[in-house]
Amino acid sequence: VNYLILGYAVGVGLIAGYALVLVRRLRALEAEMGQGAARRPDE
Amino acid sequence: MTNALRLSAAGSLLGAAVAAWAIFVHAPADTLQGPVQRIFYLHVSAAIAAYLCFGVVFICSLAYLAWGSLAADRLARAAAPVGLLMTSVNLLMGIIWAKPIWQWDPSQTWDARFTSTVMLWAIYAGYLLVRRFATPGRQAARFAAVVGCFGFLDVPITYFSVSWWRTLHPGYVLHAAGGPALPPEMLQSFAITLVAVLLGTATLVLARHRVEALQESRELQVERDSLTLKAMEVR
Numbered sequence: 236v237n238y239l240i241l242g243y244a245v246g247v248g249l250i251a252g253y254a255l256v257l258v259r260r261l262r263a264l265e266a267e268m269g270q271g272a273a274r275r276p277d278e
Numbered sequence: 279m280t281n282a283l284r285l286s287a288a289g290s291l292l293g294a295a296v297a298a299w300a301i302f303v304h305a306p307a308d309t310l311q312g313p314v315q316r317i318f319y320l321h322v323s324a325a326i327a328a329y330l331c332f333g334v335v336f337i338c339s340l341a342y343l344a345w346g347s348l349a350a351d352r353l354a355r356a357a358a359p360v361g362l363l364m365t366s367v368n369l370l371m372g373i374i375w376a377k378p379i380w381q382w383d384p385s386q387t388w389d390a391r392f393t394s395t396v397m398l399w400a401i402y403a404g405y406l407l408v409r410r411f412a413t414p415g416r417q418a419a420r421f422a423a424v425v426g427c428f429g430f431l432d433v434p435i436t437y438f439s440v441s442w443w444r445t446l447h448p449g450y451v452l453h454a455a456g457g458p459a460l461p462p463e464m465l466q467s468f469a470i471t472l473v474a475v476l477l478g479t480a481t482l483v484l485a486r487h488r489v490e491a492l493q494e495s496r497e498l499q500v501e502r503d504s505l506t507l508k509a510m511e512v513r
Contacts, residue, residue, distance in 0.1 A: 264492040
């Protein structure tokens with residue numbers, strides 16, 4: 236059972252970790268692009 | 279985040295919940311190996327997802343080399359890291375599964391499937407390194423496309439390694455002679471897990487594709503802004 240838990244903790248953890256990193260990067264990029272678009276007409 | 283991405287993410291979460299039920303509740307315990315055999319469901323599904331991602335990289339790399347398609351290059355850039363992630367999941371879960379069953383130590387006993395999968399991992403890690411460190415632009419894309427085409431050769435080698443070299447890794451379970459060597463409940467659980475993993479993989483590729491597209495637009499915008507600034511300075 237310990238090896239089963241360890242296996243799924245590693246497998247699911249890797250996938251979930253990568254998904255979280257992607258979501259954070261996506262949100263940061265979208266926010267940056269949104270700000271850039273909002274700023275540009277004033278300039 | 280786009281609506282398609284949100285929908286795909288929601289479907290993946292639902293798929294993960296159903297797969298967890300299938301793996302831990304619906305599938306019977308293996309009489310020989312005990313609970314640790316349940317690692318099989320995600321271990322094999324992750325390998326199939328990785329092969330499909332590398333297949334996408336291969337087709338897109340060919341398209342880039344043949345027609346210089348930037349859209350194909352972007353899709354290859356999105357699929358490669360997800361394939362590498364799934365290969366890592368497959369490798370690590372396999373090592374953890376083999377430890378209690380065969381007392382396996384990869385440094386002591388050679389295994390063809392393990393070695394060819396490590397090679398696959400190294401090839402696509404190399405692909406990402408080429409992307410990162412080659413001179414940006416067309417040259418990096420061309421180098422990476424060549425690695426993406428030749429790297430795919432290791433996928434059939436990895437798949438057939440269990441029949442070409444009879445080492446520690448078990449032979450085909452799903453494509454065994456005379457049909458899948460699994461009871462129906464295990465086969466159903468595997469099918470459910472595979473669908474969930476493929477859905478999750480597609481979502482990750484979609485998200486990565488969106489990140490790549492946004493990064494491209496940002497770089498383009500920065501370039502355009504600096505050109506405008508220079509034009510204003512000249513005036």
